[in-house]
Amino acid sequence: MSHAEIIAIGSELLTPFRSDTNSLWLTAELNALGIAVRRKTVVGDDELFLEETLRDALRNSPVVITTGGLGPTEDDITRKVVARVTQRPLVLQPELLDRIRHQFESRGLKMAPNNERQALVPRDAEALRNEYGTAPGIVIAEGDRLLILLPGPPREMRPMFTAYVRPKLTPLAGSARLRTRTLRVAGMGESQVDDLIAPIYTRYTNPTTTILFNNTEVELHFTASAPSDAEAEALLDEVVGQVEEVLGVNVFSHRGETLEQIVGLRLTLKGYTIATAESCTGGLLSKRLTDVPGSSKYFLEGVIAYTNEAKTRLLGVPAELIAEHGAVSAEVAEAMATGIKARAGTTIGVGITGIAGPDGGTDEKPVGLVYVGVAGDFIVTHRKFILPGDRDRIRHLASQVALDLVRRTFLL
Amino acid sequence: MSHAEIIAIGSELLTPFRSDTNSLWLTAELNALGIAVRRKTVVGDDELFLEETLRDALRNSPVVITTGGLGPTEDDITRKVVARVTQRPLVLQPELLDRIRHQFESRGLKMAPNNERQALVPRDAEALRNEYGTAPGIVIAEGDRLLILLPGPPREMRPMFTAYVRPKLTPLAGSARLRTRTLRVAGMGESQVDDLIAPIYTRYTNPTTTILFNNTEVELHFTASAPSDAEAEALLDEVVGQVEEVLGVNVFSHRGETLEQIVGLRLTLKGYTIATAESCTGGLLSKRLTDVPGSSKYFLEGVIAYTNEAKTRLLGVPAELIAEHGAVSAEVAEAMATGIKARAGTTIGVGITGIAGPDGGTDEKPVGLVYVGVAGDFIVTHRKFILPGDRDRIRHLASQVALDLVRRTFLL
Structure with missing residues (x-):
C-alpha cells in the first residue's frame, strides 16, 4: 500500500490552545x-524546522501533504521554503494575480500589495484554484514524489482536496482498497469488551481492530485492505459478524451512528413519542435527543426540575414521596418518568435524578449516584448507577445510560 | 529561550479517529x-520512522519528550528504538521488575511474561516511577540533550511529568519566564475584534497575541516572556489593559472562564435566580447553565417546549399569540421568558425560539432565525439573530447569544 505524510504549518498549532484537526x-x-x-508533523512559522521536515518527508514518503502557511503575510513561509527545498524559483503567475485581485474587487475591497505573494508559484508547479479564499494550493511533482500544499482553513482545504487532489492520488493508490467499519457499544467497559472479543480479532491481521473508549462508550474500528471494495467488505463481514454475535444487544450502532441517532431512528420507526424529566443532567438528555435533525417528530417536551418544588409542580411527584425517599431515589426517578409521560401525553417518559457533584454527596448517597426511571404504557421501571468521574463525565454518562435504558426497554 | 520537541508514538494516533492531546x-x-x-510529530508503531524522527529531534532540540509505546506488547517499540538511537543496550533493572510484579500481585493477578519487557531500561538511563500503571518512564541525558520517555495514558503521564520531569527541566529553562492571559469576547466576530485591536497588539512583539475563533466566541491569548513572573505580568498588563479598554463589555471573561461560569458567578454575587424556556436549543441553554458546579443555587428550573401546545400549557404563552405571530417570533420569545419567570418565581426568565434546521426554514423565516427573550422584574426585552452554520452550530450560537443577553441586560 502507498503511504503519505502530513505536515501542518503554523505557530498557533504549537500553543496549548489548538490542535491540528485537518x-x-x-x-x-x-x-x-x-x-x-x-507520520504527521506540526511545525511553526519557522523556516529551519520546516525545511528539515520537508526534506525528511520527501525522502521517506511518496506523497507529502502540507496544510497552512500559504497566506499573504510575512509569517506565511510555506511557498518560500518549498521553493528552496525543491530548488525551484518562485514565479509570478499573472492569471493567478488577476484572479486574486478580482476576488477582492468583487467584495468591494482594494487588494493590499502583500496579497501579490499569493500569486507566486514554484517553477513547473501547478496552482490549485481556491473557491473559498484567496490562497491557491500548489502541487509539485518532484521525481516520483508528489508534494501537495493546501491552505489551512478547513472550508478552503477540504473542497480543494476533493476537487483537485483526490483525482491525482487515485492512480497512486494502486490496487489496495481500504474499507472501515465502526461499532459502538453501550453498557460495557473497555476491558469487558476486550475480554469478550480479543479471542476473535487477534486471529486476524486484516482487518485490523482498534478499541477506543471515549469516556461514555466503547468504539470498535475495523479496517480491511483488499484488492477490491467487495473483498474488503467481505473481510469486514467475517470479523465484524462474529464480534456482533458475541456482544449482542450491547452493540447499539453498526455504522457509527450515535446513541441519540439510533434512539431517534427507532422511535420514528415505531411511531413513538418521548418526553424527559431531568434533574442532575440539567437538560443534557433533551439536548442530545434534539441534536438529531427531525427530532421534533418524536421529542415533544422536557422539564428540568432542579428544586423539589418544581418536581412536584411540573411533574406531579408527590411531596411526601420526596420527603420519604429523598429527591435522589428510585421512587422519585420513576415518578418523574410517569409524571412527564402523563402530562406530555407521550408513549415514553424518562426521569433522571442523581448527584453530579462535586458537592452534595453523602456516605449513603455519594457523588455519582444516579437513578434513571422509564415509563411506557405497560411498564414502569428504573435502574441505579454509581457513575465514575467528575461532574462533566457523570452528567454525560447519566444521559448515556438513560438513552440506553430507553433503547433496551422499548426499542429492541 | 530553550525549546523542546514532542513525539507521540502509536499507530492509533495515525487513524482518522484519534488525535494526540497529550x-x-x-x-x-x-x-x-x-x-x-x-515541533510535534506523531509516528506509528514503526521502527524506521521513529528512529529517524528521534535522530532529527535530538539533533535539533535540547529537550525531546516522547509519549507512548512503553507498554508490554510487541507493538511497544519506544524502548528498543531509543536504545538503538542512543547506542545504549537495554539492561534489566531487577528492582523495577519486582515492582511491576508486585503491582500485578496486589491486584490478585499473575504477571504475564511479556511484562518483563517493561523493566528494561537503556544503560545509564533513569527510570521514572509510574504510580498509576506498570510502564515506567525513562530519562536519558545524552550529551547536552535530555530525552524523556513518558507513557501514553494521560492519567499515568501527567503525574509522572509533574513529579519527576518538571524538576529536571526547571534548571534548563534558564532565566526566561512565560506567562499567559486569555480574554474571551462575545457579540463580535473575529475580524471585527481584529480590526479594533490590531493597532494595539502589532506594536508589541512581547507579549505575542493569538486570536482564535472557536465557532461561538473569540478568544484572545497573550503570552509574555520576561526574566521574572512579575515582569512578564507587567508586560501583559500593559497590552491586555489597552485591549480590554477598546473591547469594553464585549470582553466577558478576563481569566479564561466560560460564559456560563461568568453568568453563574454574577448571578450568585447578585443573589439572582434564573429559569429557562427553550425551543430550538432543546435543553442546551439549561445544560450549559448547569455545567457549572453549584449552579443549583441560582438555576431553579427549565422547560423545553417543542410543541405549541406545550408552550401554552407549560409557559402560559397564549395560543392566539402563537397563531398571530408564529411560534418563532419576538412576541413568543418574550412571552416564554415572562411565562417561565412567573411560574418558576425567579428573578430572571429566558426564552429561546428559532429554527435550527436543516428543515423548517422558509423565505420569511429562514434556518438560523432565532429570537431570544429575557424578562426581569422591571424589564422585558428581546433580540433577533440570523445565525450561520449547521444545526449544531446554530444551536450552540443560540445558547451563547442567550447567555450573553442575560449578562448584558442584568449582570453588568
Whole structure:
C-alpha cells in the first residue's frame, strides 16, 4: 500500500490552545483511497524546522501533504521554503494575480500589495484554484514524489482536496482498497469488551481492530485492505459478524451512528413519542435527543426540575414521596418518568435524578449516584448507577445510560 | 529561550479517529517553565520512522519528550528504538521488575511474561516511577540533550511529568519566564475584534497575541516572556489593559472562564435566580447553565417546549399569540421568558425560539432565525439573530447569544 505524510504549518498549532484537526479529515480521505498515513508533523512559522521536515518527508514518503502557511503575510513561509527545498524559483503567475485581485474587487475591497505573494508559484508547479479564499494550493511533482500544499482553513482545504487532489492520488493508490467499519457499544467497559472479543480479532491481521473508549462508550474500528471494495467488505463481514454475535444487544450502532441517532431512528420507526424529566443532567438528555435533525417528530417536551418544588409542580411527584425517599431515589426517578409521560401525553417518559457533584454527596448517597426511571404504557421501571468521574463525565454518562435504558426497554 | 520537541508514538494516533492531546497539556507545562515547543510529530508503531524522527529531534532540540509505546506488547517499540538511537543496550533493572510484579500481585493477578519487557531500561538511563500503571518512564541525558520517555495514558503521564520531569527541566529553562492571559469576547466576530485591536497588539512583539475563533466566541491569548513572573505580568498588563479598554463589555471573561461560569458567578454575587424556556436549543441553554458546579443555587428550573401546545400549557404563552405571530417570533420569545419567570418565581426568565434546521426554514423565516427573550422584574426585552452554520452550530450560537443577553441586560 502507498503511504503519505502530513505536515501542518503554523505557530498557533504549537500553543496549548489548538490542535491540528485537518490531518484527521485528510487521513480519512487518504485511507479511503488506500493510502496509509505514516507520520504527521506540526511545525511553526519557522523556516529551519520546516525545511528539515520537508526534506525528511520527501525522502521517506511518496506523497507529502502540507496544510497552512500559504497566506499573504510575512509569517506565511510555506511557498518560500518549498521553493528552496525543491530548488525551484518562485514565479509570478499573472492569471493567478488577476484572479486574486478580482476576488477582492468583487467584495468591494482594494487588494493590499502583500496579497501579490499569493500569486507566486514554484517553477513547473501547478496552482490549485481556491473557491473559498484567496490562497491557491500548489502541487509539485518532484521525481516520483508528489508534494501537495493546501491552505489551512478547513472550508478552503477540504473542497480543494476533493476537487483537485483526490483525482491525482487515485492512480497512486494502486490496487489496495481500504474499507472501515465502526461499532459502538453501550453498557460495557473497555476491558469487558476486550475480554469478550480479543479471542476473535487477534486471529486476524486484516482487518485490523482498534478499541477506543471515549469516556461514555466503547468504539470498535475495523479496517480491511483488499484488492477490491467487495473483498474488503467481505473481510469486514467475517470479523465484524462474529464480534456482533458475541456482544449482542450491547452493540447499539453498526455504522457509527450515535446513541441519540439510533434512539431517534427507532422511535420514528415505531411511531413513538418521548418526553424527559431531568434533574442532575440539567437538560443534557433533551439536548442530545434534539441534536438529531427531525427530532421534533418524536421529542415533544422536557422539564428540568432542579428544586423539589418544581418536581412536584411540573411533574406531579408527590411531596411526601420526596420527603420519604429523598429527591435522589428510585421512587422519585420513576415518578418523574410517569409524571412527564402523563402530562406530555407521550408513549415514553424518562426521569433522571442523581448527584453530579462535586458537592452534595453523602456516605449513603455519594457523588455519582444516579437513578434513571422509564415509563411506557405497560411498564414502569428504573435502574441505579454509581457513575465514575467528575461532574462533566457523570452528567454525560447519566444521559448515556438513560438513552440506553430507553433503547433496551422499548426499542429492541 | 530553550525549546523542546514532542513525539507521540502509536499507530492509533495515525487513524482518522484519534488525535494526540497529550502534547497540548505538555505544551502548557513546558511554556510555564519558559520552554517553547518547536515541533510535534506523531509516528506509528514503526521502527524506521521513529528512529529517524528521534535522530532529527535530538539533533535539533535540547529537550525531546516522547509519549507512548512503553507498554508490554510487541507493538511497544519506544524502548528498543531509543536504545538503538542512543547506542545504549537495554539492561534489566531487577528492582523495577519486582515492582511491576508486585503491582500485578496486589491486584490478585499473575504477571504475564511479556511484562518483563517493561523493566528494561537503556544503560545509564533513569527510570521514572509510574504510580498509576506498570510502564515506567525513562530519562536519558545524552550529551547536552535530555530525552524523556513518558507513557501514553494521560492519567499515568501527567503525574509522572509533574513529579519527576518538571524538576529536571526547571534548571534548563534558564532565566526566561512565560506567562499567559486569555480574554474571551462575545457579540463580535473575529475580524471585527481584529480590526479594533490590531493597532494595539502589532506594536508589541512581547507579549505575542493569538486570536482564535472557536465557532461561538473569540478568544484572545497573550503570552509574555520576561526574566521574572512579575515582569512578564507587567508586560501583559500593559497590552491586555489597552485591549480590554477598546473591547469594553464585549470582553466577558478576563481569566479564561466560560460564559456560563461568568453568568453563574454574577448571578450568585447578585443573589439572582434564573429559569429557562427553550425551543430550538432543546435543553442546551439549561445544560450549559448547569455545567457549572453549584449552579443549583441560582438555576431553579427549565422547560423545553417543542410543541405549541406545550408552550401554552407549560409557559402560559397564549395560543392566539402563537397563531398571530408564529411560534418563532419576538412576541413568543418574550412571552416564554415572562411565562417561565412567573411560574418558576425567579428573578430572571429566558426564552429561546428559532429554527435550527436543516428543515423548517422558509423565505420569511429562514434556518438560523432565532429570537431570544429575557424578562426581569422591571424589564422585558428581546433580540433577533440570523445565525450561520449547521444545526449544531446554530444551536450552540443560540445558547451563547442567550447567555450573553442575560449578562448584558442584568449582570453588568
